[in-house]
Every structure is written in C-alpha cells, then in structure tokens.
Amino acid sequence: MAEGTGTQRPPASPAVTAAGFDRSLILPMVLGVVLNPVNSSMIAVALVPIGVAFGAPPAETAWLVSALYLATAVGQPVAGRLVDMVGPRPVYLVGAGLVGVAGVLGAVAPDLGVLIAARVLLGLGTCAGYPAAMSLIRGEAGSGSPTGALTVLAVAGQVVSVVGPTLGGLLTELGGWRTTFTVNVPLSLACLALGVWRLPRRERRPARLDLPGMALFAVALTALLLFLMDWRHWYLVPVTLAAGAALAVRELRVDDPFIDLRVLGGNGPLLVTFGRTLLTFAVSYSFLYGFTQWLEHGRGLSPTVAGLVLLPLFLTAITVSAITGRRVEVRGKLVVGGLTQVTGCALLLFVDGASPVWLLVLIAAVLGLPQGLNALGNQNAMYHQVEAERMGASAGLLRTFSYLGAMLAAAANGAFLGHGADTAGLHDLALVMLGAAILFLAASALDRSLRGIRGERS
Known part of the structure; x- marks a missing residue:
C-alpha cells in the first residue's frame, strides 16, 4: 500500500499473519x-447526580443519552465516507482529538446545555473508531477473512458495555460525575499516541466531498430519530420524507455521491444485512429496556437482583462470540441466532408476576445467544459484501441501522410500558419482538448469498 506521499510502505513485519493482517493494529483499533460503548454505558449511573447538580428533571437529563445516539447515528456514515476518501489514520486521529476536547x-460544563453539547461532540468523535477499524482490517487482510480481528472488535464492545456502568459508578463515587467526562482525556491521548505510532498512512482516493448530500442525510435521519423518540412530533415525518427524497435526487445526479444509491441498490445482500442489523438491535434493546423495567416493577425484584438476573445475557453473548468468532461461516451463526431469538421472545x-427466578435467568441466557451471534454475523457478512473502497461508509451505515433499531426499541417500550411496566405490557412488547425475530430468521435462512462466505469473497 502507498503512503500519503506516494512512497511504498515498508515490508510487513513478523506480526503480520498469514492472511496479511498486522496484529500491532489491534490495540489502537480496539481502543x-x-x-463509543464506554461513553454510552457510563452515563447511566451519572444521570441522577447530574440532575441534582443542575436541578434538571429526568426528561432533560435524558438528552445526555439521546444527544450521543443522535450524533453517532448521523456521524457514523459521514466518518466512514471520510475514511474511504482520506484513509483511516487521519479520521481516527481527528475523532480521538474530538473525544479529548x-x-x-x-x-468544566457550567450548565446542562453545555454538557449536552459535550455529549454531541463526544458522539461525533467516537464515530471514527469503527469505520476506521473495519477499513484497516480490510486494507491489511485484503479479501480474506480475518475472523480473529473481527471477533476481537465484537467482543471488546460487548465487554465494555457490561463493565461501563460499573466503571461509571466507580468514577462517580471517587471523583463525582464529572470524572465520567474527564476519563475521556487520557483515553483520547492514548488513541492519539497509538494512532500516530501504529496506524499506517495510505494513499488518498481522489474524490469530492458531497457536503449537500451529507447535510440532507443528517436532516432526514435526525428528523426520523427525533420522531421515533417522541411520536407526538408528527410533523417530523414529512420533514424526513422531504429530506430523504431530496437526498435520493441529489445522490443519483452527482458523480461522487456521499451514499452511492446505484451501487447500494444493486447490492441486495448488503441491504438485507442492514435490515437484519436493524431487527437485531430492535429485539435486543427491547428486551434489555423492557425486561429490566418489568423485573423491578412487574416482578418486584430489587435493582441489584434484577441486574444479577440479566448477567447471563451479557456473559452468554461474550462467550458465544469468543467461541464461534473464528468460524468463517456466517449463515449458520445467523440461523442459530434467529432460532434462539424466536425461542427467547x-x-x-409465559412469564408473570409469580414466575420463578430460575426461569427469568434462563430467558436471559437464551437471549444472550442471539446477542452474541447476530451482531457478529451481520458484521462479518457486511465485511464480505462490500468493496474495499466503500468499507468505511458501509461500516458507518451498519452502525446507523443499529442505532435505528435501538430507537425503535425505545419507542416500542414507551408505547407498551409507558403506563407502567406490568405483565400485560411486557407480553404486548414480546409479541412485537417475536414478529421481528421471525422476520430476522427468515431473512437469514432465505439469504442464499450467505452460503458463499467461506473465507474468500464470493
């Protein structure tokens, strides 16, 4: 590969695997x-003390969560497109710098508004990591299947999501809620140092930045996400449709579009993978949000016991990802994940206010299987379904669809459990989850393109 100056990269080091992947890239990629997941999860335990500090009700502090989700969902494809254009290294470094800022x-935020702005900036900064990592993997490993590296990314995100609340609680206890922001400074510096030291320079691909396309995408997606957060804002639907239509017209007319609709429209397997990703996160977050509330309100468990009941969900997901990650085949993972997801939903x-705890633990463990298999399977499928020059943008879109699924889950929880997390509401939510799980299973079992993913691009 060529460097930005046009010179050739030095010969591969002994750390390069047989597939051509340099293991020295693992640490900066993982970090x-x-x-993103560490900042998404740490804030959960800091919301109450932040509300007390600024005299803000939960409805206002909730924007600290939503602001990061919105910024990340919009920013991921933008960061990915920039990765495709200028290479992963500069985008990674800029993103790391934004995280530190x-x-x-x-x-030092003096009020909640500035704190929300910091979360938006944090969301934009953390957008760079995943597209950059996927582009690096593809650039180093070529068209092979670096299953080890892909598995490390998936497992790292899952582990951090589990320990994030604990870390946030520890930081808040030791130094107050502001330490959940301050911790990003050393993390940023570590990313910057590793990025400068480890990440390779790559030749920039000649392309024009489609700013109007990016702006229309941001407007359409932001309006859609805001509507999903609060369905009373119905006027956002025509805004979404108008911006989406304008985006389609724009992208079909320019030579180097932000989202190449012609290529995307001709890649049916990739579109199906995006759809499965949305369904995956819609089901998993519906369960995580809804079941947790029901355990405390409908089943009457304490927060501590409810957390212990959910522990098998995360442990099973991490374990199954680690065990199956090195298997190249994708279809088997997704079909088994789909079946266990249908079973869990x-x-x-059949649960009610008198259900034994062992049954609740069993359900959590069963739904941990698809949480580990489906996200990994979709990620690996996407890796083989896109061309190298579109890897960053496609990885960003994959993450955007995951956030759309999470937002749909939040909307479903509000619709069915907004009046109270009782058993009837949980059953209604479970029916919707079951429908989504059946669609996921069908999309996995009937997708013949997945059979060709066996180590090389088909």
Whole structure:
C-alpha cells in the first residue's frame, strides 16, 4: 500500500499473519472502537447526580443519552465516507482529538446545555473508531477473512458495555460525575499516541466531498430519530420524507455521491444485512429496556437482583462470540441466532408476576445467544459484501441501522410500558419482538448469498 506521499510502505513485519493482517493494529483499533460503548454505558449511573447538580428533571437529563445516539447515528456514515476518501489514520486521529476536547468541555460544563453539547461532540468523535477499524482490517487482510480481528472488535464492545456502568459508578463515587467526562482525556491521548505510532498512512482516493448530500442525510435521519423518540412530533415525518427524497435526487445526479444509491441498490445482500442489523438491535434493546423495567416493577425484584438476573445475557453473548468468532461461516451463526431469538421472545409470553427466578435467568441466557451471534454475523457478512473502497461508509451505515433499531426499541417500550411496566405490557412488547425475530430468521435462512462466505469473497 502507498503512503500519503506516494512512497511504498515498508515490508510487513513478523506480526503480520498469514492472511496479511498486522496484529500491532489491534490495540489502537480496539481502543478506538470502545470509546463509543464506554461513553454510552457510563452515563447511566451519572444521570441522577447530574440532575441534582443542575436541578434538571429526568426528561432533560435524558438528552445526555439521546444527544450521543443522535450524533453517532448521523456521524457514523459521514466518518466512514471520510475514511474511504482520506484513509483511516487521519479520521481516527481527528475523532480521538474530538473525544479529548469533549472530555474537557464536559468536565468544566457550567450548565446542562453545555454538557449536552459535550455529549454531541463526544458522539461525533467516537464515530471514527469503527469505520476506521473495519477499513484497516480490510486494507491489511485484503479479501480474506480475518475472523480473529473481527471477533476481537465484537467482543471488546460487548465487554465494555457490561463493565461501563460499573466503571461509571466507580468514577462517580471517587471523583463525582464529572470524572465520567474527564476519563475521556487520557483515553483520547492514548488513541492519539497509538494512532500516530501504529496506524499506517495510505494513499488518498481522489474524490469530492458531497457536503449537500451529507447535510440532507443528517436532516432526514435526525428528523426520523427525533420522531421515533417522541411520536407526538408528527410533523417530523414529512420533514424526513422531504429530506430523504431530496437526498435520493441529489445522490443519483452527482458523480461522487456521499451514499452511492446505484451501487447500494444493486447490492441486495448488503441491504438485507442492514435490515437484519436493524431487527437485531430492535429485539435486543427491547428486551434489555423492557425486561429490566418489568423485573423491578412487574416482578418486584430489587435493582441489584434484577441486574444479577440479566448477567447471563451479557456473559452468554461474550462467550458465544469468543467461541464461534473464528468460524468463517456466517449463515449458520445467523440461523442459530434467529432460532434462539424466536425461542427467547416466545418464552417471554409465559412469564408473570409469580414466575420463578430460575426461569427469568434462563430467558436471559437464551437471549444472550442471539446477542452474541447476530451482531457478529451481520458484521462479518457486511465485511464480505462490500468493496474495499466503500468499507468505511458501509461500516458507518451498519452502525446507523443499529442505532435505528435501538430507537425503535425505545419507542416500542414507551408505547407498551409507558403506563407502567406490568405483565400485560411486557407480553404486548414480546409479541412485537417475536414478529421481528421471525422476520430476522427468515431473512437469514432465505439469504442464499450467505452460503458463499467461506473465507474468500464470493
């Protein structure tokens, strides 16, 4: 590969695997990727003390969560497109720098508005890690299947999501809620140092930045996400449709579009993978949000016991990802994940306020299987379904669809459990989850393109 100056990269080091992947890239990639989940999860335990500090009700502090989700969902494809154009290294470094600035801003924020702005900046900064990592993997490993590296990314995100609340609680206990922002400064510096030291320079691909396309995409997606957060804002639907239509017209007319609709429209397997990703996160987050609330309100468990009941969900997901990650085949993972997802959703229909704890633990463990298999399977499928020059943008879109699924889950929880997390509401939510799980299973079992993913691009 060529460097930005046009010179050739030095010969591969002994750390390069048989597939051509340099293992010295693992640490900076993982650190960049986990910046988003760690900040998504740490804030959970800081919301109450932040509300007390600024005299803000939960409805206002909730924007600290939503702001990061919105910024990340919009920013991921933008960061991915920039990765495709200028290479992963500069985008990774800029993103890491933004994370450090956001950490400082959050640490000195005088009011909630500035703190929300810091979370937006944090969301934009953490957008760079995943597209950059996927582009690096593809650039180093070529068209092979670096299953080890892909598995490390998936497992790292899952582990950080589990320990994030604990880390946030520890930081808040030791130094107050502002430390959950300050911690981003050393993380940023570590990313910057590793990025400068380890990440390779690559030749920039000649392309024009489609700013109007990016702006229309941002407007359409932001309006859609805001509507999903609160369905009373119905006027956002025509805004979404108008911006989406304008985006389609724009992207079909320019030579180097932000989202190449012609290529995307001709890649049916990739579109199906995006759809499965949305369904995956819609089901998993519906369960995580809804079941947790029901355990405390409908079943009457304490928060501590409810957390212990959910522990098998995360442990099973991490274990199954680690065990199956090195297997190249994707279709088997997704079909088994789909079957266990259908089973877990169906079991939810049989719980009530007197259900034994062992049954609740079993359901959590069963639904941990698809959480580990489906996200990994979709990620690996996407890796083989796109060309190298579109890897960053496609990885960003994959993450955007995951956030759309999470937003749909939040909307479903509000619709069915907004009046109270009772058993009837949980059963209604479970029926919707079951429908989505059946669609996921069908999309996996009937997708013949997945059979060709056996180590090389088909």
